[in-house]
Each structure stands twice: as structure tokens, then as C-alpha cells.
Amino acid sequence: MLDTQKRHRNTILNFAAIGVLIVFLLIIDGIGSVKLEQAFALFAIWGIAAVSLNLINGTTGILSLGHHGFMLIGGYITALLILSSESRARIANSARSQMNEFTLGLSIKNWFEALGLNALATDDTLWLRFIVAIVIGGIISMIFGLIVGIPSLRLRGDYLAIVTFGFGEIIRLLASTRLFAPFTNGSLGFSGVPSEFGKSLWWTFGFLAITVFVMAKLKYSSYGRALQGIREDEIAAEAMGVNLAYHKVLAFAISAFFAGIAGGLWVSWLATARLDVFLFTLTFFFLVAVSVGGTGSVTGVLIGTALVVFVRQYGDPLEESYTLWQWLLAGGVLLLAAAVATLIYRNIRRLRPRLNASIYIVVGLGIIALLIGLFAASGGQLQSEYRAFGMRAIILSALLVIIMIFKPDGILGQAEFNWAWLFRERKDQPTDEERAQDAWLTGPELSKRLEAAETREASAETAGESSEAN
Amino acid sequence: MAVSSIPEPKKRNWAPYLIIGAILMIVIGRIIFLGTVSDRFNAAFFTRAITESFKLGSLYALIALGYTMVYGIIRLINFAHGEVFMVGAFATFFLFSAAPYPWPVAVLVAIPIAFGVMRILDFWRGKMTDPIVLAGGGVVFFIAVWLLSATTVNFVLALIFSMLITGVLGIFIDRIAYSPLRGAPRNSMLITAIAVSFFLQNFGLLTLTRRQTPFRPDTVLNNSLVFNMFDGTVRTSWLIVVIPLISLVLVIALTLFVTRTRLGKAMRATAQDAEVAQMMGVNVGRVIATTFLLGSMLAAAGGAMWGLNFGSLNQPAILGILPGIKAFAAAVIGGIGSLPGAVIGGLIIGFAENFLTAIFPRTPEFAGITEFKDTFAFILLIVILLVRPSGIIGEDLSEKV
Numbered sequence: 082m083l084d085t086q087k088r089h090r091n092t093i094l095n096f097a098a099i100g101v102l103i104v105f106l107l108i109i110d111g112i113g114s115v116k117l118e119q120a121f122a123l124f125a126i127w128g129i130a131a132v133s134l135n136l137i138n139g140t141t142g143i144l145s146l147g148h149h150g151f152m153l154i155g156g157y158i159t160a161l162l163i164l165s166s167e168s169r170a171r172i173a174n175s176a177r178s179q180m181n182e183f184t185l186g187l188s189i190k191n192w193f194e195a196l197g198l199n200a201l202a203t204d205d206t207l208w209l210r211f212i213v214a215i216v217i218g219g220i221i222s223m224i225f226g227l228i229v230g231i232p233s234l235r236l237r238g239d240y241l242a243i244v245t246f247g248f249g250e251i252i253r254l255l256a257s258t259r260l261f262a263p264f265t266n267g268s269l270g271f272s273g274v275p276s277e278f279g280k281s282l283w284w285t286f287g288f289l290a291i292t293v294f295v296m297a298k299l300k301y302s303s304y305g306r307a308l309q310g311i312r313e314d315e316i317a318a319e320a321m322g323v324n325l326a327y328h329k330v331l332a333f334a335i336s337a338f339f340a341g342i343a344g345g346l347w348v349s350w351l352a353t354a355r356l357d358v359f360l361f362t363l364t365f366f367f368l369v370a371v372s373v374g375g376t377g378s379v380t381g382v383l384i385g386t387a388l389v390v391f392v393r394q395y396g397d398p399l400e401e402s403y404t405l406w407q408w409l410l411a412g413g414v415l416l417l418a419a420a421v422a423t424l425i426y427r428n429i430r431r432l433r434p435r436l437n438a439s440i441y442i443v444v445g446l447g448i449i450a451l452l453i454g455l456f457a458a459s460g461g462q463l464q465s466e467y468r469a470f471g472m473r474a475i476i477l478s479a480l481l482v483i484i485m486i487f488k489p490d491g492i493l494g495q496a497e498f499n500w501a502w503l504f505r506e507r508k509d510q511p512t513d514e515e516r517a518q519d520a521w522l523t524g525p526e527l528s529k530r531l532e533a534a535e536t537r538e539a540s541a542e543t544a545g546e547s548s549e550a551n
Numbered sequence: 552m553a554v555s556s557i558p559e560p561k562k563r564n565w566a567p568y569l570i571i572g573a574i575l576m577i578v579i580g581r582i583i584f585l586g587t588v589s590d591r592f593n594a595a596f597f598t599r600a601i602t603e604s605f606k607l608g609s610l611y612a613l614i615a616l617g618y619t620m621v622y623g624i625i626r627l628i629n630f631a632h633g634e635v636f637m638v639g640a641f642a643t644f645f646l647f648s649a650a651p652y653p654w655p656v657a658v659l660v661a662i663p664i665a666f667g668v669m670r671i672l673d674f675w676r677g678k679m680t681d682p683i684v685l686a687g688g689g690v691v692f693f694i695a696v697w698l699l700s701a702t703t704v705n706f707v708l709a710l711i712f713s714m715l716i717t718g719v720l721g722i723f724i725d726r727i728a729y730s731p732l733r734g735a736p737r738n739s740m741l742i743t744a745i746a747v748s749f750f751l752q753n754f755g756l757l758t759l760t761r762r763q764t765p766f767r768p769d770t771v772l773n774n775s776l777v778f779n780m781f782d783g784t785v786r787t788s789w790l791i792v793v794i795p796l797i798s799l800v801l802v803i804a805l806t807l808f809v810t811r812t813r814l815g816k817a818m819r820a821t822a823q824d825a826e827v828a829q830m831m832g833v834n835v836g837r838v839i840a841t842t843f844l845l846g847s848m849l850a851a852a853g854g855a856m857w858g859l860n861f862g863s864l865n866q867p868a869i870l871g872i873l874p875g876i877k878a879f880a881a882a883v884i885g886g887i888g889s890l891p892g893a894v895i896g897g898l899i900i901g902f903a904e905n906f907l908t909a910i911f912p913r914t915p916e917f918a919g920i921t922e923f924k925d926t927f928a929f930i931l932l933i934v935i936l937l938v939r940p941s942g943i944i945g946e947d948l949s950e951k952v
Contacts (some may be wrong), residue, residue: 144738146745236936238737239628243879244936247929250876254929258922361872365749372742470761471753471868478753481746486731489739 091500106282118282119350120394125285126346128386129292130363131370132379133339136296138368139377139495140305141332142312143233144242146364147249148340153256153359154225155218155341156348157265160274162189162214163207168273177269179262187264189213211278211349219341225252226337230330237315249364257356270355279349288346292339296379297497299335308332312377362474366393369477373484374491381493389477396473405463409454416447426487581910588914595783600909602791606860608901609798613853614878615885615893616805617721617846623822623888624842626737627729630744632850633875634751635721637867639851640858641759642713643706644766650704657699660716665692667715670722670844674814706770710855714848721847722840730839748871755867763865766858773859794856801852802894805845809890814841822888853878873925877904880932886942895943903927 109117130152137145161184169185172178189210193202201209229248233241256265278284299305307328310318319325348354370389375381403411420443427435457463484491585592614636621629629635652660669679669688676684695712698704704712728747732740767773772793777786809815814837820828821838829835857874858864881900885892904924913919935942 138738142738144741232933232937236940239741240883240936240940242738242741243628243883244933246876247880247932251926251929254926255923259918362749365745368742368745469757471756474753475750475757478746478750482728482743482750485735485739485743485746486728489732489735 087501094500102286106286110282116394119280120390121282122280122285122350123394124387124390125282125289126279126343126350127366127370127390128289128383129346130340130343131367131374131382131386131389132289132292132296133336133343134364134367135371135377135379135382136299136308136336136339137332138371139375139382140300140312141308141329143329143332144239144245145229145333145336146242146246146361146368147229147252148336148367149359149361149363150229150249150252151222151226151337151340152344152347152363153252153356155215155222155344156359157256157271157344157354158218158221158341159211159214159345160271160348160354161187161264162217163210163275164188164271165273165275166190168271171273172266172271175269177267179259179267179269181263184263207275208278211275215342215345218345219338222341222344223334223338226333226335226340227330229337230333233329233333234326246361249361253356253359265354265356268356270353272353274348274352274354276349276352279346279351285346285350288342292342293379293383295335295339300379300497304328304331309377366477369481372481372491375493375495376491377495378491378493378497380498381491381496384492392473392477396476399472399476400469402466402468405465405467406454406457408467408469409450409457409463413447413450413452413454416443416450420444420447578906578910585910585912585914592912593783594781595779595785597909598780599785599787600906602785602787604902604905604909605898606791606794606901607905608898609795610853610857610860610897611874611878611881611900612894612897613798613801613849613856614874615881615897616802616890617850618879618882619885619887619889619893620818620842620846622882624818624825624839625729625733627740627744628879629846630741630875631724631747631751632846633871633873633878634748634755635717635724635847635871636850636854636857636875636878637755637871638720638751638854639713639717639847640854640864640870641755641764641867642716642851643709643855644764644858644864645759646699646704646709646712647706647768648766650699651701652699654696654700657696660699660712661692661695663716663719664695664712665689667719667844670718670840671715674808674812674841706768706772706855706859710852713855714851717851717854718844718848721843721850725839725843748875752868752871759867761866763863765863767862768859770859790856790860794860797852797856801849802890805849806890808845814838818842877928880928883932883942884935886944889942889944892942892944900928900931903931 106121109121130148134145134148137143169188172180173185190202193199193210200206229245232244236244255261257268300309307318307323310321310323311325311328315325344359347358351358366389367386370385371382372385373388374383374385420440423437423440423443424435426432427437454463582592582597614632617632617635618629621627621632646660651657665688668691669684672684672687673679673681678684698708724747728743729740732743771789773788773790775786776789776791777784779785809818817828817833817838818841820831820833821835825835828838853874864870877900878897881896882893883896884899885894885896904927907927908919908921908924911917911920913921
């Protein structure tokens with residue numbers, strides 16, 4: 082237990098951090114840079130999805146690869162339910178439309194009007210309809226989460242991962258077929274989804290705050306402990322009385338609910354709902370966020386999401402066209418840097434052999450690339466321009482491999498960000514009593530500490546304070 | 552003194568026979584029914600469907616062998632195997648259509664080819680620095696440089712070169728990405744494999760091409776083949792013979808390798824128990840490299856014939872995903888870790904995808920199930936994992952405490 086003083090300090094700091102965040106968002110809102118606002122809104126949306134994926138992947142330790150399917154369900158349902166009448170008319174008039182009377186009439190606006198709530202069906206109350214739509218999307222996504230969770234009762238580990246991947250892909254493939262095309266409008270999708278919610282910092286960060294609050298509360302509840310128990314050792318957890326089936330399916334359902342919400346916001350952010358924005362790539366991005374930030378740590382996942390979103394939104398310079406000699410120079414520098422980094426790493430970790438033979442190959446290739454690049458630059462050769470499409474994804478996947486090799490738990494591991502870190506308090510510091518015991522056990526020359534501790538304890542008691550620490 | 556136990560009468564399991572019988576009855580019923588619907592559904596139609604399914608199934612079987620071998624040895628679902636297949640397909644395409652190359656490119660391409668040949672000679676000599684291995688690699692290197700820079704390359708040679716290049720890529724992937732994670736949790740290994748798969752997809756976009764690539768080599772292999780079947784004419788190409796034949800040759804070669812050679816025996820020992828095999832003197836590192844080499848070579852052969860079969864290669868970021876995951880489904884259906892299982896699973900997937908859509912075709916009353924065919928593999932995978940996770944002929948997978 083923390084002592085009262087520290088708890089008060091943490092509460093104050095928490096509120097201060099929230100205040101700083103709000104001021105920060107106000108400033109970003111005030112700057113008026115569209116790109117910056119979009120990046121932050123995207124951070125919040127993907128943050129919701131990544132944090133919800135973290136509940137399955139990190140906390141429960143089940144690798145789930147079907148998150149794009151849940152997002153697709155939430156996104157399409159939200160889009161269908163709040164699509165404006167003009168967009169509906171456009172779809173109905175289009176020759177290639179695959180929707181019918183019934184699906185075109187699926188709209189919360191119509192439902193409100195049918196119920197006689199005309200006041201809620203005006204343009205001013207779109208926000209209310211959006212909330213209703215996104216919650217319905219989340220709930221239907223949750224039902225799918227329950228269905229996907231059922232195989233988790235029989236399967237473990239990598240097999241389950243493949244099955245979740247299969248479910249995600251089935252959802253995506255089915256959405257384009259004749260069976261579901263009336264709901265999804267086939268490969269055309271919907272355009273003209275109201276985008277004032279997904280692009281608004283307040284809406285997206287509001288949903289993110291709710292998600293983070295729920296996930297953080299869940300992590301330290303009895304359910305969260307049970308889920309962590311399942312991650313550490315399924316058999317042991319079952320032996321301790323954890324109902325595996327119930328908890329696993331619960332994790333899938335909650336995660337799918339928030340994934341559906343993220344899908345609704347994502348569709349709103351894009352202003353369109355199309356099948357090609359719900360590819361497996363999306364799940365891969367969240368997987369990078371979860372794995373790099375810290376599997377099981379909500380704050381870590383948010384850090385990872387920030388990284389992914391930064392690379393996605395501000396990685397454009399990587400994919401612009403450069404001349405071939407510039408690419409050669411960059412490649413040479415990269416190879417040499419990798420070699421140096423490896424050398425430093427092996428030296429720090431005292432690994433043997435320090436110099437692997439393959440290092441020579443890497444260094445040699447790097448030097449050759451540098452030399453060719455430099456000669457070509459001075460001689461005016463290799464001037465053809467070249468654009469590196471897919472460089473951002475390459476960087477993210479390389480990052481993921483490196484993280485998996487060197488720090489498989491991610492940057493933060495399973496720990497959450499803690500104010501104590503700022504004050505350099507160590508959690509595992511022994512108490513005075515333990516020190517005294519150590520001293521008594523290790524030898525008489527340390528028994529002075531015992532006396533000192535006793536006197537301190539006595540004085541503390543007289544002062545009427547509790548000397549409990551951690 | 553041993554206690555003798557009374558042998559229990561073995562109970563016959565009738566479920567497989569029932570399932571096979573039911574499937575056969577449905578198929579025959581559908582064929583008879585379709586015969587009454589239209590003249591279009593004659594014997595030639597179904598012959599064509601069967602041969603096409605067999606062709607597709609043998610391609611899936613080739614890819615599935617790579618999955619099953621890698622899983623058998625290091626218990627890793629090699630998610631990047633589909634991308635290895637993609638690289639094999641594109642390597643064949645570029646070797647076939649872009650040669651002759653300028654000499655620096657030819658040298659760069661010849662390096663992995665020579666290295667692959669050295670790796671294969673190493674099966675026999677057991678040492679990479681053996682003079683025969685080095686000499687073989689050197690000779691192949693110069694021949695490859697000469698061939699690539701002076702002449703065009705015919706399809707079979709392109710196939711072999713592509714297999715060597717892709718095999719070396721497989722070893723390379725294992726060394727860079729997977730080998731640091733030996734003994735790590737399975738989830739970390741799977742995430743790494745996914746990352747490698749994404750890396751290869753986007754690297755393919757970056758270096759190979761960004762468009763769908765037509766690939767219609769004019770070889771003897773895809774000449775058209777027309778023959779009569781009862782009441783109709785089947786118009787198809789020699790590929791329905793060539794692809795299963797090449798696959799059969801490769802599968803037989805692999806089976807002989809695994810059952811008859813020392814290294815194959817070492818592979819089987821490692822698959823049973825890697826630790827004990829290591830204690831018994833098996834060089835596990837060499838076995839793993841061999842596994843990746845052979846699996847990737849088979850995938851490259853599959854990729855080359857995939858291009859030949861469909862006449863075009865999709866763009867690198869999506870070419871490998873669906874065939875890869877379907878082949879994985881095939882490996883699981885057959886029983887992962889088992890070579891005949893992979894072949895059977897591949898054929899099952901091929902038939903499920905092609906023959907099933909043929910016996911439920913588009914008729915005036917019914918719109919057909921063609922657009923659902925990509926989901927069949929996933930549905931089969933999920934069903935088999937739920938009903939019989941060990942696959943049709945597989946070992947028991949339940950976790951031991």
C-alpha cells in the first residue's frame with residue numbers, strides 16, 4: 082500500500098495531467114493545422130483499437146489477429162445508421178448500387194421519426210444519433226466477439242491466432258459478397274459519412290478516455306487478475322478456480338466492443354466506409370503498437386500507438402522520390418550504423434564473439450554502397466529518381482522484428498506508467514524491518530542498523546505516524 | 552514378471568467413412584441433378600473441374616509442405632511463407648522475362664544461386680568449406696553469370712534458379728529474424744513471422760513492381776490440350792498434366808530425402824525432440840537451415856507454376872497472402888508436421904475451392920457460390936481445428952502438464 086501522502090500526491094498529479102492534456106488539446110485545436118488535428122484524432126482512434134487489442138493480446142495473452150474484422154463491423158454499422166439522406170439518395174440513384182429499399186431505410190433518423198421523436202431527427206442532434214449508432218455498432222461487434230471467442234475454449238496459442246485471423250478475413254470477404262452487399266454496398270462502400278466526429282479532437286479523445294478508464298479499471302479488478310493469470314499459466318489459473326471459458330470469452334467481447342467503437346470513429350475520420358481500409362494491415366499496426374509499447378500495459382500501448390501514428394502521418398518524406406545515389410548513400414549509412422549498433426550491443430552485453438564474421442560482410446557492403454554513392458554523386462551518374470513506396474510499413478515491420486528480438490515485452494513491459502518513476506522511488510526497496518533482519522542474519526557488524534531502526538521506529542511511534550512503507 | 556493385460560477389442564471408428572460417404576453421395580447427386588438442368592454440365596465440364604482442382608490442389612500442397620516442415624522442426628507457424636512464395640513467383644518472372652541482364656546485376660543474382668548450390672552440395676559433403684562444395688559453387692557462379700548476362704533463360708532453368716534464390720532467402724530470413732528467438736514464447740515468434748511477412752510484402756512493392764504483372768511464358772508447358780470425354784470436348788492446357796507432375800516429382804524427391812538420407816533422418820529426429828536429437832549429435836542448426844531451404848524451394852516452385860497457371864501475378868503486397876494462408880489451412884487439415892498430410896490437405900483445399908464451385912454452378916435459379924470460394928479454406932480450417940485439431944493424419948497436440 083502506498084502511504085496517504087503519496088496517494089494524495091498521485092491524485093493531484095493525475096488531475097494535473099488531465100488538465101495539461103485538455104489545455105494541450107485546446108492549443109492544438111487553436112493552432113488550426115488540419116494535419117496536426119487529424120494526426121491527434123487518428124492517435125485517439127487507433128489508441129482505442131490498440132488498447133482494446135491489448136486486452137486480448139497483452140492482458141490475456143491470446144494472440145488475436147482479427148481486430149480489423151471487428152472494426153469493419155462497427156464501422157459499417159455506424160456508417161449505415163448515420164448516413165445522410167443525400168448520400169442515401171445518391172446511392173439509390175446509382176446504377177451500381179447493391180443496396181435495397183430495406184437497407185437504405187436503416188437509419189436512426191427514420192427510427193426516431195417513426196417513434197414520433199421528430200425533435201431528435203434534426204441536423205442539430207446528429208451527435209445523439211452518432212452516439213446511438215456507434216454504440217449499436219459496438220454491441221453488434223461484441224456479439225461477433227463472443228462468436229470468435231468460442232474457439233478460444235478449445236484452442237491455444239498460435240492455432241487460436243490463426244483462427245482469429247481466419248475470422249477477420251472471413252468477415253472481410255463475406256462483406257463483399259452478394260449476401261451482405263445490401264448492407265455494405267459491395268466494393269463501393271459508403272461515401273459521405275459525417276466526419277465531424279472522427280476528426281474532432283474532443284469526440285475522439287473523449288472515447289479514448291472512456292476506453293482507457295475502463296481498461297485500467299479492468300486490469301486491476303478481479304477479472305483483470307484472472308485474465309493475467311490465464312496469460313501466465315492457463316492450467317494453473319484453472320486449477321486456482323478461474324473459469325477459463327467465461328473469462329476468455331469476456332475478454333474477446335469487451336475487446337470487440339471497443340474495436341467496434343474504434344471502427345465507427347475510423348469510418349467517420351475517413352468520411353468513407355470502404356472494404357479496402359479494413360485490411361489486415363490495420364491489425365498489424367495495432368500489433369506493432371501493442372508489441373512495441375508493452376504487451377499488457379495500457380500506457381505502453383498508447384506510446385506505441387503514438388509511434389505508429391507518427392510514422393504513418395509524418396513519414397511522407399520517406400516515400401518521396403530521391404535519386405539513386407541518395408538511396409545508395411542512405412543504405413550505406415544504415416548498414417554501417419547497424420554494424421556499429423551491433424558492436425556496441427555485443428560489447429555492453431559482453432557477448433562472445435564480439436566480432437561476428439557477418440559483421441565484415443555488412444560493413445563491406447555498407448562501404449561499397451557509400452563509395453558508389455559518393456562517386457556517382459560527384460560524377461553526376463545514377464541520377465534516375467526512385468520512389469520508395471511502402472517504406473513506412475517496412476520501417477514498422479523492421480522495428481517489430483527488432484523489438485521482438487531484443488525486448489519481447491515492449492518498451493514498458495507489463496508495467497504501467499507510474500508517478501513514482503518521476504521521483505525515482507524504487508518499489509522493491511526493503512523496509513527497515515527487512516533491513517534489520519538482513520543485518521541480523523548476515524553478521525554482527527551490521528547490527529548497528531538494527532539498533533538504529535529500532536530507535537527510529539520507537540520515535541516514529543511516539544510521533545504517532547505509521548511507518549509502513551510499501 | 553510382466554503382467555499380461557487382456558487386449559481390448561479395437562473399436563472401429565466409422566465417422567471418417569460416414570463423412571466420405573456423405574460427401575460422395577452429395578457430389579454424385581449434384582452431378583446427376585445438374586445433368587438434368589442443362590447440357591452445359593456434361594462429362595467434359597466435370598472432367599475439367601476435376602483436373603483443374605487437382606492442379607490447384609497440387610500447388611497448395613507444394614506450399615503447404617513448407618509450412619508443415621518448418622512447424623515440425625521449430626514449432627513456428629511461418630507466416631512469411633506466403634511471401635516467400637511470392638518472391639519465388641516474381642524471381643521466376645524476372646529471370647524469365649528480363650534476361651539478359653547487364654553484368655553487375657547478373658553477378659548479384661548469381662551470388663544467391665551459387666550459395667544455394669553450395670548449400671545443396673553441403674547435404675552431401677557436410678561442410679561448407681569443403682573443396683568440392685566451394686568448387687561447385689564457383690563453377691555454378693560463373694555459369695550463372697554467363698547465362699544471365701549473355702542469353703535468355705528458358706522457363707525450367709528460371710524455375711530452378713528461382714528455387715535456389717528463394718531457398719537462400721528462406722535461410723536468410725531464419726538467420727536474421729527467427730534464430731535469435733529460439734526458445735522464446737510462441738507468440739513472440741509468430742509476431743516476428745508476421746512482421747517478416749509485412750516486411751517482404753512492402754519490400755516487394757518497393758523493389759519488384761507495384762502492379763499486376765502479366766506472365767504468359769510461351770513454353771511447351773502451357774500449350775493447349777484438347778481431348779474428347781464421352782459426349783464433350785475438354786479444352787484445357789498441358790498444365791493440368793505438367794503442374795501435378797512437377798509437384799509429384801518434387802514431393803517424391805523430398806520424401807526420399809527425408810526418409811533415405813542421413814540429414815533427412817536428422818530432420819525427423821529433430822522434429823521428434825530437438826533437445827535429445829542435439830544430445831545425440833545432430834547438428835540442429837544445420838537441420839533448421841535445411842528445412843528452410845527445402846520449404847522455400849518448394850514454395851518457389853509453387854509460385855512459378857502459380858504464375859504460369861493464372862497468366863498473371865498480382866502485386867507483391869497481396870499475391871502471397873491468400874495462397875499462403877490457404878496452404879497453411881491445408882497443412883493444418885492434413886495434420887501439421889506430417890508430409891503426406893500436407894499433400895492430402897492441399898488436394899482437399901484445391902477440390903473444396905474449385906470442384907465445389909463447379910458442382911454448385913451458376914444456374915438460372917441459383918447464383919452460384921463462386922464469390923464465396925475464398926472463405927472455404929478458412930471455414931474448413933476453423934471446423935477442423937474445432938473438431939479434430941490434430942488434422943487428418945497428425946500427432947496429438949494437447950498440451951502436456
